Amino acid sequence: MKKTATIALLFLLLPFFSFAQTGSISGTAINGDTKEPIMFGNVIIDGTGQGVSTDMDGKYKLANLESGTYTIKFSYLGLKDKLVENVEVKAGETTLVNVKMSEDPVVLELGATISAERITNTESAILSMKKESTAVLDGVSAKEISKSGDSDAAAAIKRVSGVTIEGGKYVYVRGLGDRYSKTTLNGADIPGLDPNKNTVQMDLFSTNLLDNILVYKTFTPNLPGDFTGGYIDIVTKNFPSKFTVDASASMSYNTQATFNQNFLTQQKSSTDWLGFDNGTRALPASVGNSTSIPHLQSNTASNFNAEEAQKLVDMTGSFNNTWQQIRQSVPFNHNFSFGIGNRFKFDNQSELGIIGALSYTRNYSFYENGTYGIYQLTGLYDNVNTLTSNLALSDTKGVDDVLWGGMINIAYKIKATHTFNFMVMHNQSATTTTRYLEGTKDDDKDELFQTQSSRFLQRGLTTFQLGGKHTFLKLKNIQVNWKSSYARSTQKDPDLRYFTSRYNADYDIYRIKPSSDRTPSRFYRNMAQGNWSNKIDFTLPLMHWSNHVKEKIKLKTGFAHATKDRSFQENRYSFENQQINYNGDLNAYFDPSNLIATTEGGGYANNGNGVYIENALDSANIYDASQSLYAGYAMIELPLINGLNLVTGARIEYTSVRLKTYSYKVLTAYPELDGKQNILSNLDILPAISLNYAPTKKMKIRAAYSRTLARPSFRELAPFTSFDVEGGYAFVGNPNLERTITDNADLRWEFYPTNKELISVSAFYKNFTNPIERTFNPKALNPELTYRNVDHAFLAGIELELRKNLGFLTPALEDLQIGANFSYIYSQTTIDEQELTAVRAEYPAAPSTREMYGQSPYSLNALLSYKNDSLGFSANVVFNVSGPKISFISTGGTPNTYVQPRPSLNFNISKRIVKGFSIKFAVNNILMSPYRESIKFKGQSYDVSYYEPGMNVSLGIKYNFEKQ
Known part of the structure; x- marks a missing residue:
């Protein structure tokens, strides 16, 4: 345990030794026509995809750049892209680059508008949405989820202020859960999966499919009225601005489960790994959904019914003997x-x-x-x-x-x-x-x-x-x-x-x-x-x-x-x-030889002794x-x-x-x-x-x-x-x-x-x-x-x-x-x-x-x-x-x-x-x-x-x- 922590600390500190060998570029981007700062503009090192966004004052900083010469590209919706070439970066120094961007002179067809897809999966995007929202809003983005390492939405959302999780899947917002919270998918109702709960099980959503999770903490009339603690909207991935491919694979070792020969489990079906049973566990066809299970009777009872007796025997014997744990x-x-x-x-x-x-x-x-x-x-x-x-x-x-x-x-x-x-x-x-x-x-x-x-x-x-x-x-x-x-x-x-x-x-x-x-x-x-x-x-x-x-x-x-x-x-x-004894062996107790049976004459064998079922x-x-x-x-x-x-x-x-x-x-x-x-x-x-x-x-x-x-x-x-x-x-x-x-x-x-x-x-x-x-x-x-x-x-x-x-x-x-x-x-x-x-x-x-x-x-x-x-x-x-x-x-x-x-x-x-x-x-x-x-x-x-x-x-x- 101490060794793991030491190694992790070394990895964390390693990048600090590189500071003396790097420099940075910083500055301000403004609209040359209005003289106002450009908020949330894109500043990218051309040809690399590496970049940052300007803040609300139009300021930016590209940090930890190796010494050399760079071309910086500035872009913003409705403004003409600007390239600044031959920007020199020296170790330990900050190069200042301020830019003025002009409006794009492109002539549009009558009635056309300029628009762009808003980035929604970053921390900056969440903060921007919080600031612009008419309601009190919090949330967690895909980028933040990646930092925490959470694999499902339930684990991810507990990083939001005032949010806790019950039972690994049920969300409580501001101390209120179940009926007091509402969860939607892209703003649309989705059903819960627990018959005893009035809420959605958040662990069902893999974080790999999400852009963000938003939590509205105050009500406005355009939102559903049936929430008090929080209105949670799970937002799925949106399509990208260009061709992208993402793939990942990981393995993890659990100190108590992995390779443990004493791991407790049970008999399974061949499709359990896909998340569903192949029918092995299904209610036997002879039982169906019947509530009229025949009662065990003495062979000498005045109302003894041989047909009902055989039905009880068939129903009892139709259950799989899968009791023994493994x-x-x-x-x-x-x-x-x-x-x-x-x-x-x-x-x-x-x-x-x-x-x-x-x-x-x-x-x-x-x-x-x-x-x-x-x-x-x-x-x-x-x-x-x-x-x-x-x-x-x-x-x-x-x-x-x-x-x-x-x-x-x-x-x-x-x-x-x-x-x-x-x-x-x-x-x-x-x-x-x-x-x-x-x-x-x-x-x-x-x-x-x-x-x-x-x-x-x-x-x-x-x-x-x-x-x-x-x-x-x-x-x-x-x-x-x-x-x-x-x-x-x-x-x-x-x-x-x-x-x-x-x-x-x-x-x-x-x-x-x-x-x-x-x-x-x-x-x-x-x-x-x-x-x-x-x-x-x-x-x-x-x-x-x-x-x-x-x-x-x-x-x-x-x-x-x-x-x-x-x-x-x-x-x-x-x-x-x-009249059947249990000796500690579940397989033997539920063996067919221990279940009730009937004789050729139609009565119960062995006076009806054996294991049998009843409707409970x-x-x-x-x-x-x-x-x-x-x-x-x-x-x-x-x-x-x-x-x-x-x-x-x-x-x-x-x-x-x-x-x-x-x-x-x-x-x-x-x-x-x-x-x-x-x-x-x-x-x-x-x-x-x-x-x-x-x-x-x-x-x-x-x-x-x-x-x-x-x-x-x-x-x-x-x-x-x-x-x-x-x-x-x-x-x-x-x-x-x-x-x-x-x-x-x-x-x-x-x-x-x-x-x-x-x-x-x-x-x-x-x-x-x-x-x-x-x-x-x-x-x-x-x-x-x-x-x-x-x-x-x-x-x-x-x-x-x-x-x-x-x-x-x-x-x-x-x-x-x-x-x-x-x-x-x-x-x-x-x-x-x-x-x-x-x-x-x-x-x-x-x-x-x-x-x-x-x-x-x-x-x-x-x-x-x-x-x-x-x-x-x-x-x-x-x-x-x-x-x-x-x-x-x-x-x-x-x-x-x-x-x-x-x-x-x-x-x-x-x-x-x-x-x-x-x-x-x-x-x-x-x-x-x-x-x-x-x-x-x-x-x-x-x-x-x-x-x-x-x-x-x-x-x-x-x-x-x-x-x-």
């Missing part, structure tokens, strides 16, 4: 990506752009040093000093993750005023999780409690998008943007196997104990959802009535329609036994749900004076949610659900107003108020009971949930010293009416989670962000940059009345409020980055940590479970070896901080879940070609 070695983690793009120009002033990209990642993770426990307050809070252990287990877990994605993006532009775009993308993921736990249950020291689970979770998301952007010059330059999108997601959880047993070491006896433990079971879950969304936006720019105001007034309006349709089904089958559900857990949304908005961007803009307007949304359940038990309790009735129908007016003031070109002050909403998810509304195998509790939906209304206030100060630097301070406050909170049902006999509306909640916080080049300290640090962001958040929500009654029965002094579920009180990201273009070398150190957050709401007076802080430190270096080729070395999770969920009670900490993940060391190669 120990075997696994190879390196590996990643591959390929992208190609080009732009074609035609004589009729039209252009065609196309880009295709494909990526594949497979990662293995493993631990066998984990612990898992369940603790409970027994008695009154004031009378006990310790919690009772209900479960204390050692934990071993192996995970095999596959993620691949592909996309094609095509755009056609006509005379720079009309653009049509078509994009298709597919993302596929599979997670194979194999887990084994053993220890004591309920302080039973005589027997060893053993439990294991084998799961294959398959997810897929396919998206089609068609859109256009149009400027009508003869209609006062009115702009029209439209998009139509269809996305379909599937999640299959085939053949989740769960087996629990006991072992008495004194007598060397195994047994299955259904009276207190879960019966061996197999789960089959399938979910499919389709999202169809259409929207159109109109923008009319108008001259300001005052000649003293330079900016134009913008009137905006638009309409949107979106539908969601989901189907969900869950089946569970328990494997009972009659009262009726099939099936529901269909749909949501329709109609929306319209009107807003104005009004410059009051130069530098002071008012943005105000309102959005109207009408939503209808319908639910149909096929469970007789549910229909008995909620007869109004029969016939797919409307269970949620709302018409909401969502106002927004903001003031954006720019006292200087480098500074901006924002103040905003808005009203937004949050709707319950389909699963939260569906009132059937499902079982969480890993959590050990039942989950029941609530069809009486109402949507949440939130009032938001924001204040932000931004300062941009250069086009790559930022200092910002933000404050925000959110007030919730009828917030939806996760709670336990105190009336249930067994642990049962549900959701209820509570009266009130609020959240407040501050955010600080800094991006600064260290060249102001000394020229030797010109290539070194630091970045950091910090968030502090405080929240408070009312505890559900029924839950509070149950809590105070054991803890009379318990408060009536708590922080919101999943909300971290703080988060910190930090980056130290070094980049030397002339050497083709870069190095980055990235740090991340977030504060403790509630992961589980406990019953009674038992304190809630919290995920504890887990600092993360990553390091990577990249070096160009020859033109177009570079290599990258990275070390992730250097600190190897343990994952810990724990309960704090009277000064003691009780670990609910604890494990130590491994460190990843990777080496990769990248190829990039751009046609000059």
Whole structure:
């Protein structure tokens, strides 16, 4: 470990020894006609592609250039390119080159305009978008993602100020997640893949397919109204300005998984490596989706039915015997990506752009040093000093993750005023999780409690998008943007196997104990959802009535329609036994010779002794749900004076949610659900107003108020009971949930010293009416989670962000940059009345409020980055940590479970070896901080879940070609 850190430090410091042998070129670019500085102009060393952009004062600097003579090319949209030849660079000196650029004298066809594709995948581009946005906006670019070494969108987005990740995939913005955050792909709705969550799983998107990820933290009427914490837009790669090819490959070594002969896994299908099962795990055809599994009867029963007996035998024997877990070695983690793009120009002033990209990642993770426990307050809070252990287990877990994605993006532009775009993308993921736990249950020291689970979770998301952007010059330059999108997601959880047993070491006896433990079971879950969304936006720019105001007034309006349709089904089958002993060998226990059988006479053989199946559900857990949304908005961007803009307007949304359940038990309790009735129908007016003031070109002050909403998810509304195998509790939906209304206030100060630097301070406050909170049902006999509306909640916080080049300290640090962001958040929500009654029965002094579920009180990201273009070398150190957050709401007076802080430190270096080729070395999770969920009670900490993940060391190669 120390050797790795030493080598990494040497690589980081190596470029500093080159400073004395290099020089630089700097200066200012201005418009020769207007005398104004040229912001974000291109300054390139001719023939190399190496260059920089000018800042907001028109200044630039080309650093770390070897001694010699150069030709510098200056270019900017609408201005004539300028070449400055024979620029001499001397070691240790800075050559000054100031330029004046004139307007391009090209004569255009009547009605034509000059336009260019905006670069969106760099840090400078993100800062520029933040500054120009009418909303409070943050984001992370493809270039920044490359620095951090993140492989999926979930890992990348946590670098954004105020953003944390739950469970490796669910985004929390400003302490709010699930229903309070919204995720889109290129501005269009996409479905979630988890039936129990009201959000998109961000780990499904490979960073190799992305240009940037934008996070809108305030609402404006042209945005969807169903977000409160943040509106996240995943932006895919756009086509390049010229022919390009990108390819990369890498391998990584995980210190706990790679080549470990004890890696825990399971029997697999031949297509698991592609992210889907080939049918090996499918529910047997003889069982189908039947809920009428015959019951085992005595041969002498008066109503004995030989046909039904044979049916039960056939159904039981049709399941594959794949219970036994496997120990075997696994190879390196590996990643591959390929992208190609080009732009074609035609004589009729039209252009065609196309880009295709494909990526594949497979990662293995493993631990066998984990612990898992369940603790409970027994008695009154004031009378006990310790919690009772209900479960204390050692934990071993192996995970095999596959993620691949592909996309094609095509755009056609006509005379720079009309653009049509078509994009298709597919993302596929599979997670194979194999887990084994053993220890004591309920302080039973005589027997060893053993439990294991084998799961294959398959997810897929396919998206089609068609859109256009149009400027009508003869209609006062009115702009029209439209998009139509269809996305379909599937999640299959085939053949989740769960087996629990006991072992008495004194007598060397195994047994299955259904009276207190879960019966061996197999789960089959399938979910499919389709999202169809259409929207159109109109923008009319108008001259300001005052000649003293330079900016134009913008009137905006638009309409949107979106539908969601989901189907969900869950089946569970328990494997009972009659007079059959278990000896610790799963293959033998489920061998055909141990299963029930029938005789030629039609009765059960051996008096019906053997293993047989039962339907473990009262009726099939099936529901269909749909949501329709109609929306319209009107807003104005009004410059009051130069530098002071008012943005105000309102959005109207009408939503209808319908639910149909096929469970007789549910229909008995909620007869109004029969016939797919409307269970949620709302018409909401969502106002927004903001003031954006720019006292200087480098500074901006924002103040905003808005009203937004949050709707319950389909699963939260569906009132059937499902079982969480890993959590050990039942989950029941609530069809009486109402949507949440939130009032938001924001204040932000931004300062941009250069086009790559930022200092910002933000404050925000959110007030919730009828917030939806996760709670336990105190009336249930067994642990049962549900959701209820509570009266009130609020959240407040501050955010600080800094991006600064260290060249102001000394020229030797010109290539070194630091970045950091910090968030502090405080929240408070009312505890559900029924839950509070149950809590105070054991803890009379318990408060009536708590922080919101999943909300971290703080988060910190930090980056130290070094980049030397002339050497083709870069190095980055990235740090991340977030504060403790509630992961589980406990019953009674038992304190809630919290995920504890887990600092993360990553390091990577990249070096160009020859033109177009570079290599990258990275070390992730250097600190190897343990994952810990724990309960704090009277000064003691009780670990609910604890494990130590491994460190990843990777080496990769990248190829990039751009046609000059």
